[in-house]
Amino acid sequence: MEVPILKQSDYLIATIQAALTDEDLLKLHYALVEQVGKHRSKGVIIDVTSLDIMDSFATRTLRSLVHMVKLRGADTVICGIQPEVAFTMVQLGLTLEGISTALDLEEGLALLFKSNNKKRKI
């Protein structure tokens, strides 16, 4: 299933579904990079609440997605990693170093809002 991307003022919210295919992930990659430019978005939230597994492939793809979005001038927050998914990731040795994470969508938005305000002041 393709990942829906929702625009909310300066931010984009992508909600990932349970059975995410490689193709969906790649499509999300392209769609986000394009939409960040089109809407001049300041931040992106990737909501993985429904994702029941995060293997090394998904982690690597998400990391490069975050990096790509960064090059387009926007920050990304990954929110909603489930406790059992987090536990498994740690044992596998997977890290999201340098990537912002939040407990849920609300906290993720707050985080983006804060970093965006900080940037404006500078």
Added chain:
Amino acid sequence: MEGGSTIVITSASDIIVARELGRKIGKELNFSLTDLTIIATVISELARNIIVFAKQGNIVIETIRQGKKVGIVITAIDKGPGIPDIFLAMQDGYSTGKGLGLGLPGVRRLVDEFEIFSETAKGTKVLAKKWLL
């Protein structure tokens, strides 16, 4: 050993089929949500290796009983190029592809028993066992 299920792995979508089946079988055995996530992740990593390095192969999911103990065995078998140096392949971060090199060592950490057999030009077999405690 009881009857097992074999999933032929030839494309990325087969990975999802295999891990969903592993989850279903694990659930029937009453594995916890964390263990089900581990089982699905193990299948995902091993099936991914089959696609990337061997193009095709099989994932076999079996229920095992030993006395009062119940468990699940996941076996990944392929007739691909094999692994020339298993010791290296089991190191964190070692990848001959574009991967993170965490699949094999990570799977070993996630399960209770882990075995790997490989012969150059003949293929690879990885066995991962998880007991229900």
